[in-house]
Amino acid sequence: MDHHQYDIAIIGLGNAGSQLLLAMINHPEFENHKILVLDDFKGDSLDKTWSFWEKETGKWDHLLSNEWKLGNFRTGKVDLDFDMSPYSYKKLKSHDVIAFAKAKLLNHPNYTLVESRANQVIENDNYATIVTESGSFETKLVLDSRIPKAFFEDTQSIKLQQHFLGWVIKTESEAFDPFRFVMMDYRLRDPGTTSFIYILPYSKTEALVEFTYFSSDLVAQEVYETYLKTYLKEYLKLDSYEITATEQGNIPMSTYRFEQHHTSLVHKIGTAGGWVKPSTGYSFKRSEKFVDQLLKNYLADKTLSDGMFSKKFRLYDDIMLDVLKNHNGRGHLLFQNLYKNNPISRIFSFLDEETTFLEELKIMLPLTSMPFIKGFFKKLF
Numbered sequence: 001m002d003h004h005q006y007d008i009a010i011i012g013l014g015n016a017g018s019q020l021l022l023a024m025i026n027h028p029e030f031e032n033h034k035i036l037v038l039d040d041f042k043g044d045s046l047d048k049t050w051s052f053w054e055k056e057t058g059k060w061d062h063l064l065s066n067e068w069k070l071g072n073f074r075t076g077k078v079d080l081d082f083d084m085s086p087y088s089y090k091k092l093k094s095h096d097v098i099a100f101a102k103a104k105l106l107n108h109p110n111y112t113l114v115e116s117r118a119n120q121v122i123e124n125d126n127y128a129t130i131v132t133e134s135g136s137f138e139t140k141l142v143l144d145s146r147i148p149k150a151f152f153e154d155t156q157s158i159k160l161q162q163h164f165l166g167w168v169i170k171t172e173s174e175a176f177d178p179f180r181f182v183m184m185d186y187r188l189r190d191p192g193t194t195s196f197i198y199i200l201p202y203s204k205t206e207a208l209v210e211f212t213y214f215s216s217d218l219v220a221q222e223v224y225e226t227y228l229k230t231y232l233k234e235y236l237k238l239d240s241y242e243i244t245a246t247e248q249g250n251i252p253m254s255t256y257r258f259e260q261h262h263t264s265l266v267h268k269i270g271t272a273g274g275w276v277k278p279s280t281g282y283s284f285k286r287s288e289k290f291v292d293q294l295l296k297n298y299l300a301d302k303t304l305s306d307g308m309f310s311k312k313f314r315l316y317d318d319i320m321l322d323v324l325k326n327h328n329g330r331g332h333l334l335f336q337n338l339y340k341n342n343p344i345s346r347i348f349s350f351l352d353e354e355t356t357f358l359e360e361l362k363i364m365l366p367l368t369s370m371p372f373i374k375g376f377f378k379k380l381f
């Protein structure tokens with residue numbers, strides 16, 4: 001009996017799974033591979049906004065629902081408007097990306113979608129068996145977006161959460177600049193935490209307004225709601241508005257080394273593979289890079305995670321998380337320093353892990369002048 005029914009099985013058609021699938025479908029060398037995709041689509045029914053910055057045109061432009069060329073960063077002390085050129089800030093709807101990937105998959109003769117949950121993955125000598133309610137499937141390789149339980153149980157790594165509640169609101173009067181998104185507005189904060197408002201304006205009278213924390217613990221629903229109401233009333237001077245949709249999330253920001261869970265048969269992807277940038281919680285654009293690297297490694301018969309994680313940038317991420325964890329009430333000062341002393345293009349490039357050491361020094365040196373941060377940089381200098 002041929003045990004290898006499939007060459008590759010992807011567990012989870014979310015961000016990482018869809019991007020992987022689309023990249024494989026577009027790659028001639030995967031034309032004859034037999035690919036299985038498993039997702040019951042029950043895990044996360046919310047339509048998420050997947051936003052990211054990108055230089056000029058990109059491969060997702062045909063699916064974009066919004067794009068901004070101007071941005072703002074604000075605290076009680078600074079009000080920084082920036083032109084992001086050559087970058088722009090782009091927004092996709094997760095449902096659009098997944099529906100696009102699903103449609104391509106259903107049209108491909110060698111690719112199969114099974115709408116079921118992977119309940120168990122059994123690793124045999126040279127193939128894995130995935131057990132689902134729709135039967136068992138054998139595959140030579142599993143690309144697995146299930147987050148390992150060990151991550152939640154681990155007490156050694158730094159674990160912050162990017163948790164937020166957002167409202168899409170419609171207003172009668174004009175309240176937003178539709179050309180300028182707000183990356184962070186720290187004028188309203190939950191004391192003792194790194195917390196801020198994020199705004200994606202869709203028109204002069206419609207926007208997604210989110211109250212976001214980078215902190216260890218979640219808060220009660222009423223807390224997010226109270227801050228949102230306060231911001232809309234006191235900062236945007238809005239007395240009446242209609243909430244047309246909500247968006248809520250909790251993204252891990254952690255020093256946990258997810259790649260310890262890779263085996264020769266099961267490779268973790270997405271959040272489960274450490275694809276979320278630990279210091280920002282962004283993962284969409286980073287996943288695009290990691291997907292390219294993973295497929296290159298696969299075709300070259302290399303370890304699949306080769307070249308994905310830079311030691312240097314990991315250290316920067318670890319330091320950022322350490323500072324945020326230990327001085328959570330002062331995160332706004334760290335970000336204020338970052339945005340005040342650097343052009344936005346340098347910040348984006350740094351977060352994309354594309355800066356030179358000289359550019360990194362320009363970012364770090366002003367930060368080291370802040371007494372509460374200084375000690376953390378001893379690891380670097």
Ligand SMILES: Cc1cc2nc3c(=O)[nH]c(=O)nc-3n(C[C@H](O)[C@H](O)[C@H](O)COP(=O)(O)OP(=O)(O)OC[C@H]3O[C@@H](n4cnc5c(N)ncnc54)[C@H](O)[C@@H]3O)c2cc1C
Pocket residue numbers: 011012013014015016017038039040041042043044046047048049050051052116117118119145146247248249250251269270271272276281282283284285
């Ligand atoms: C509201 C919200 C807004 C966000 N906005 C942004 C943003 O603007 N920019 C950004 O970069 N990131 C954003 N994120 C974070 C981003 O969504 C995640 O980092 C990203 O989705 C992680 O990708 P993933 O593939 O690991 O997981 P997911 O995208 O969650 O996909 C996992 C998939 O696996 C499936 N699955 C899970 N277990 C099983 C199983 N046992 N069997 C079969 N299938 C299974 C699930 O159903 C799901 O479809 C946001 C998150 C939320 C919640």
